[in-house]
Amino acid sequence: LTAYCFLHFESLVKSSMSETTKPSLRSITLGEIADKIGATIKGDSKTPISGISSIDDASPGQLTFLTGARHLPLLDQCKASAVIVPRELQEIDRNLLIVDQPYLALALAAQLFIEPPSLAPGIHPSAIIGEGVQTGADTRVGALAQIGSGSKIGDATRIYGGAYIGSNVTTGAGCLIYPGATILDGCVIGDRVIVQSGAIIGGDGFGYAQDQQGRHFKIPQMGIVQIDDDVEIGANTTIDRATFGRTWIQKGAKIDNLVMIAHNVVVGEHSILVAQVGVSGSTRLGKHVLLAGQVGIAGHLEIGDRVRIGAKSGVGHSVKAGEDISGIPAIPHREWLRTVGNLRRISNIRDEVRQLKQKIQMLEEALQKE
Amino acid sequence: LTAYCFLHFESLVKSSMSETTKPSLRSITLGEIADKIGATIKGDSKTPISGISSIDDASPGQLTFLTGARHLPLLDQCKASAVIVPRELQEIDRNLLIVDQPYLALALAAQLFIEPPSLAPGIHPSAIIGEGVQTGADTRVGALAQIGSGSKIGDATRIYGGAYIGSNVTTGAGCLIYPGATILDGCVIGDRVIVQSGAIIGGDGFGYAQDQQGRHFKIPQMGIVQIDDDVEIGANTTIDRATFGRTWIQKGAKIDNLVMIAHNVVVGEHSILVAQVGVSGSTRLGKHVLLAGQVGIAGHLEIGDRVRIGAKSGVGHSVKAGEDISGIPAIPHREWLRTVGNLRRISNIRDEVRQLKQKIQMLEEALQKE
């Protein structure tokens, strides 16, 4: 798949601006980390670790990582106190956390250190809180944020400065609603949902009926958006409310920036939608679907589980579970690769046909002479 | 056209979350509704109706609708007090509103019930209102909204919480400016215009002049955006101000989310621009133009009345009225369909050419032998 890469492993390794790494707030022993991420430890399990960084950037007390032998030469200069490594690098003479999947180990280890952007406890006096709003333990609300009447905000959820929560919205616990994010009336948000800045959850779906003069009359959009646990929504992404019922983002789905999710769409569990994707109304994506960057999908389709769609593809028909497709209109990915290859050969084919024509003419003339 | 569907009729019928439908605020008799939407009534014209819902979701007192026989089986369980039906279903033994176009009837009937999201009358004390701002009868302004000096806001227009209206902006009556929408200095908005959250009206157009070193110098963008009556602008859509003069969205046009309208573009009356479309500077769209999702149009073109452009197309030339086009670059839609079909046959054509070559070689050898 010409997928727009959404995991940037190389960049993790080669960065070089140590001063920008946020300070970690706590210290854990290497042994505790090994327990939590399921790593085999080599070296001193009592080593205190206070943060994570890239190999060219790590300070003493930090944990770093290698994903293969490629960046091994950087290790000589590296000041990290321990290294996450894949099994094939377990001979390195350092404090090691030996794992099968270094990136996953990195992500899991990072959960132990990373704090969300700071936000003072409580509700900022400039925030506007409507009537009957319920907040949980350690709910934090930033400056100039708004929560409309009747909304319920879960424990430890943070509504950052300038975010807008409409009326009768429900959010679970541990959510991060970033500055300038907007969640409109009636939407239902699960636990640990992250909404990046500028995302609009619950704008009106795009639905009109046309009269005989070609004028468009708005069909009221009376449903909601429901977002389940552990979903992340990217910056300036828009998820429209349903006409009736709900637009539904199921648990664990991750949606990048500037994505458009139309009314009544269902995005299945643990699906990945890369930036600038558009999904038209009432289409249902299965579980573990991958849509690469700038893909567009027409409305009222069924995209099966584990379908992967190549970058920039345009999809006009339903797709069975497990298929890889690409192209405009999208076809099986292998066929698309072959077609794209053939496309560049059309000139050759034209030339060959021209030559064949001449040969046939010569043959015809030869036959006539006889 | 591989149009991204923007009317989601199926989803209207099959939704299933009754608790999310907003309560209606008034009750009207079936007879009054029939009058207003031009329907033939069958049954008790005095039946009070207090709202609209989908067939699997409607409560007693609500009006529902059928668009054809397909969902007829759901009617048995349906608790609605009346049903909008097309003429071919007029034999149903229920209170009926019989119409030619059920979706249009639904949209028109819905106008009678739907209230915009609630907003307290008056101007919220936390709103920032500049000098010389004029507001109309029942203009409502939400919390932390801003209206810059010299702006005029029409009767019954609602500026929701956190929306930003610049200086010297004019809006007509009955507009809905949703939370976090931004209308910048000097723009002119008509009556009943809806601006969804996050839309930016009047950012600077993208214009630079290059010097010999390849550096870019900003050409000041001194014009405005003018939006005429009954236009709707989607969430996070951007409409740039003109360099000089105006970028102009004409009456009744409907623009979906994340659309880019560049400086000095004209969008003609009653045109439809589906999500993630981009129209480059100074291009003029005629009336009743349809741009499906993710279409891109180059600058300085004329797109005629009633032109329809298939999803994801890229348009580099002007298009005559009434044409349907598709593809990158876009060609007549039928030709595009044929080309796309042929494209998948290139492998076959290559194989055939190869076979022909062999046959010709055999023929040549056969002739030489003689």
Add this chain to the structure above:
Amino acid sequence: LTAYCFLHFESLVKSSMSETTKPSLRSITLGEIADKIGATIKGDSKTPISGISSIDDASPGQLTFLTGARHLPLLDQCKASAVIVPRELQEIDRNLLIVDQPYLALALAAQLFIEPPSLAPGIHPSAIIGEGVQTGADTRVGALAQIGSGSKIGDATRIYGGAYIGSNVTTGAGCLIYPGATILDGCVIGDRVIVQSGAIIGGDGFGYAQDQQGRHFKIPQMGIVQIDDDVEIGANTTIDRATFGRTWIQKGAKIDNLVMIAHNVVVGEHSILVAQVGVSGSTRLGKHVLLAGQVGIAGHLEIGDRVRIGAKSGVGHSVKAGEDISGIPAIPHREWLRTVGNLRRISNIRDEVRQLKQKIQMLEEALQKE
């Protein structure tokens, strides 16, 4: 290149809404303007000029411009006090500023007159300013704007109403941060940077590690966004913070609306990214690169200096300096043009192959008869 035009010269000339042009605030002599923009003057160098406008729109006291003979007929009715013209029009009997590049001259002259949107001096009492914020000489902060603790804002930088600046952000001098723009914690902004409304600088990059059940675990995004001098960022564009290190927009780059810049991307000096472009993580663009509208680039690529990529192209491989490419997947632009031309001829090729088949069959039959 089917580039989405980003300079709209025609529209500059043909606009027609004089009342919308903002009043200029000062008057300069024609001679002073000639000095500043390097023009040869013809006529009265003492003529006072108080603004710039298009040829059909200019008032007495204003400067207008012609880029060629095409709009010469409009000059008869034009009330402007002077005209910028290319050398070939230097015979016109008016006050003239004669230059080699009229658009560049226009842009340079306009810098002398244009004021940014008005904003009262000082910090609006409704703005929320965190602890330890440092502001410069004539820093202006609008209503309901926020600046987080520890941020430093340069001289004459304007933070318009409702803009959000996070903690520990640094901006240089003379920046314009428009209403509703968001710059998140730790980002570093140079001098004279313009950030249009709704742009999100520093949202989290899109990075996850997958476990064996296909669930995604967030990789913390601990880096920043660095934006160098003289960059402009369009409305609702998103630039994600780096995983580690920085996402880097180098000096003089101009980025249009609704563009997606992923984590750890580098955009080289004086590059132009037209609307709705997407650049995936860790890709590096060289200097003076031009990406036309809706281009998508995969991750971890190197795009060389002065590369130009046609509208809507999809790029899956690195590109050498100076190349022009187009298509999905992108190929050299000339080859793409030829391929697109051939594509429409596939039908003909098919027909020819069919005819050749028949002829060969006839030849075979003829030979068998002998």
